[in-house]
Amino acid sequence: MPTALPPPAPEVRAEAARRLDALAKPLGALGRLEELAAWWSACAGRCPADPPAAVRAVILAGDHGVSSDGVSAYPREVTAAMVRALVGGEAGASVLARQHGVALRVLDLAVDADLSDLPGVTDHKVRRSSGALDREDALTAAETATALAVGARVATEEIAAGADLLVVGDLGIGNTTPATALVAASLGAAAEQVVGRGTGIDDARLAHKTAVVERALERARDRVADPVQRLAALGSADLAAGVGLLVAAARARVPVLLDGIVPVAELLVAEDLQPGVVAWCAAGHRSTEPAQRLALEKLGLEPVLDLGLRLGEGTGALTALPVLRSAALLLRDMALLADLAP
């Protein structure tokens, strides 16, 4: 087990807590904004810190073998169509990224279509569609290593481009199945405790999806203790890239605002691979997926928003971004109570 990463500057966090107590307001009156402001300040290493300005979102796209098997309410072809919508500025995440001045980058890790000519998509295809995890491993060991390395490289590139905060989002029909399997394997939970309705499946599909996750967990049972083998058996190229991205961001001391079930599943694996990553992450929102709720609880993360979102693409994180910016601004710009004119 590698040694844990250093957390965001504890002395800055303590200074932020003291400043928050001294602001022109009753003690604790900014509620959760106070914790967020202190976290952001500690990550930035300064108190007070400027709010996140150079925010960059990376959407990891891929198809999944399980999507031909009735685990989603939508067909596999939607993935490629949504990649086009994302880079065309018309997807949910594109609208929010534009609203909040966030640079959006779409990466093709395993989409089952040729997108190499599509402007705005970075082609890092590891394979066309990851394996159907109830019958076969999602990835070979070599593919897992490649996807992890792609994620790490992309984090490094985004940080070199000036990112002071990263958002990681997901796109790929069927991706809540591997994400849920990873959460179950990481937490030792049963499939029926964690499987959710994803894009909105009915009861019959929910029972089928639960059976798929059960079979996958059974098939991989002897290998899931190791986080890399867990990813190979139960994950996907896009999920493995997300894990690599989260570890690299935390190692570079750049914080990440998390989204729904997919990035939170990635964080569970990332934390097993490199303890201490979680301290560099904030949870943007609580999704309706039971696996995401359970994972956030286990990770000790309290989400900023709880709006019943279940879209992915980074939309929950992007919706939470203005709240984080407000928290940082309040810490920086409010008067101190002691300085007010009597």
Ligand SMILES: Cc1cc2ncn([C@H]3O[C@H](COP(=O)(O)O)[C@@H](O)[C@H]3O)c2cc1C
């Ligand atoms: C039009 C559309 C846009 C989306 N954007 C994100 N997702 C999200 O839903 C899918 C995962 O849910 P499941 O596992 O149930 O398939 C992924 O594509 C995810 O990114 C979308 C899904 C659809 C249909």
Ligand SMILES: O=C(O)c1cccnc1
């Ligand atoms: O909760 C999520 O993050 C989610 C739910 C459905 C589809 N995609 C993502």
